[in-house]
Amino acid sequence: MRRDRRINMDFGLTEEQRIIQDTFKSFCDKELSWEYVRWMDENVDFPPDELWQKFVDIGFFGAAAPEEYGGQAMGWVDQMLAYEQICKKSMSVALAMGVTSGFGVRFINELGTKEQKDKYLPLIVEGKWKTCMALTEPGGGTDILGALSTFAEEKSDRFVINGQKVFITGAHVADGLITICKTEKDVKKAKSWSTFIVPREAKGVTIGKIDKISCHHCDSVEIFFDNVEVPKEELLGTRGNAFYEIMTVLNPERIAVAMMGVGITAAIYEACMQYVQDRNAFGGPISRFQILQNY
Ligand SMILES: Cc1cc2nc3c(=O)[nH]c(=O)nc-3n(C[C@H](O)[C@H](O)[C@H](O)COP(=O)(O)OP(=O)(O)OC[C@H]3O[C@@H](n4cnc5c(N)ncnc54)[C@H](O)[C@@H]3O)c2cc1C
Incomplete structure (x- = not known):
């Protein structure tokens, strides 16, 4: 059976x-x-x-x-x-x-x-x-592991950040820039990143506008970091592990x-459905024409 x-x-x-x-x-x-x-x-x-x-x-x-x-x-x-x-x-x-x-x-x-x-x-x-997330750099986004060069150098009780990010959505109004930087030098690239919460108002942060062809009411901008000092308490996650950690954050974001x-x-x-029912041609709504009914 x-x-x-x-x-x-x-x-x-x-x-x-x-x-x-x-x-x-x-x-x-x-x-x-x-x-x-x-x-x-x-x-x-x-x-x-x-x-x-x-x-x-x-x-x-x-x-x-x-x-x-x-x-x-x-x-x-x-x-x-x-x-x-x-x-x-x-x-x-x-x-x-x-x-x-x-x-x-x-x-x-x-x-x-x-x-x-x-x-x-x-x-x-x-x-x-x-907030916003600052990951992409001018050197590339898809191959971000190869491109990321913004560096956060440890100096006593703080990190000092230098570098540039690009296409960062909402950074021009964000209170905190969640910024992914390199912190380690002589290790595999995937073990060299760390994440920081950087106040947008911090000394040395500059925002640059990018002209887009659409989506004008939400700018995506450049961020320049020039000796930006961030206290160690603003390290987010485990030092050197950000590449793996941000995957857990970014995968659902793809949804x-x-x-x-x-x-x-x-x-x-x-x-379109509304339009073909409202728009008239040859004495009636254009929705009655066979070519439009295909859709
Ligand atoms: C509207 C908008 C908002 C954004 N917001 C943010 C944000 O908030 N934070 C942030 O960090 N970034 C943001 N980005 C950046 C985005 O993540 C990058 O644009 C993206 O990662 C692609 O990087 P790229 O532009 O440098 O293109 P590239 O990496 O240079 O790619 C160029 C082209 O090559 C193709 N390509 C690359 N590698 C391959 C491959 N292996 N096989 C086949 N094709 C390939 C790509 O598909 C693309 O068409 C935003 C981008 C846009 C457009």
Whole structure:
């Protein structure tokens, strides 16, 4: 007798996930109208404070943070359901909010000491500490292990950083720059990196604007480090182990990048569907033509 070994898997959303999706859809429909997104793209290099505060109020920055720090410790599917709705409206807003919620919460929560978590996580959840991740350098991003040359030299109770980063999203407004530097000289490259939390206001930090062809309401900029002194307490994670550590942070972040593609594609599809039903030609909506029905 053949045994039926099929397992029924339910890929549908739970009731709670549907509520998250609906809540963020309504929120984004209200706060990210096409007119407002266009206004931002033509006038600002980062979403205005009022919009930032609305994301704080809806709990966006606490989504991934542990409950003891005021967060909701939501799972990845739940977080991405919310994120998709933002991506459908504005890639810039998704980037702007995403670097603090994604890089900020994850770097601190995964790699931080108890003191660092106590210091930074509540501030992130309350929207009072913006951050960014400074990894890419002018020498290259894909081959970052070969390209990274920004160096943090140990000097008594601090590290002194010299070098340059490029394309760093949100660094021009970030309070803390999560910066990956080389700290070791005579070891394998993969064992030579360390991560630091560098205050953007630190002496020797300079930001340079990069003109982009899109996503103007969330700049990605250059950072120059000229003898920037960082106390040893701002070392994040284990010295020399950052290459391996940032993989644990960056792998889930790729899911968020994929959601940008999903969100943008869904938004285009919905806009096209609406357009072919509204637009008339030859006495009726163009949606009745066979070529358009193929889609
Ligand atoms: C909008 C935006 C935001 C960004 N935000 C951040 C940020 O917040 N923080 C940060 O650290 N970085 C950020 N980056 C930088 C990003 O991570 C790099 O652009 C990326 O890693 C690619 O590096 P690169 O631009 O130097 O291109 P390169 O590494 O020089 O690559 C150039 C081209 O060669 C191709 N290529 C390279 N190697 C291979 C290979 N082995 N096989 C096939 N093709 C290959 C690449 O796909 C690419 O098309 C951002 C970039 C953009 C565009």
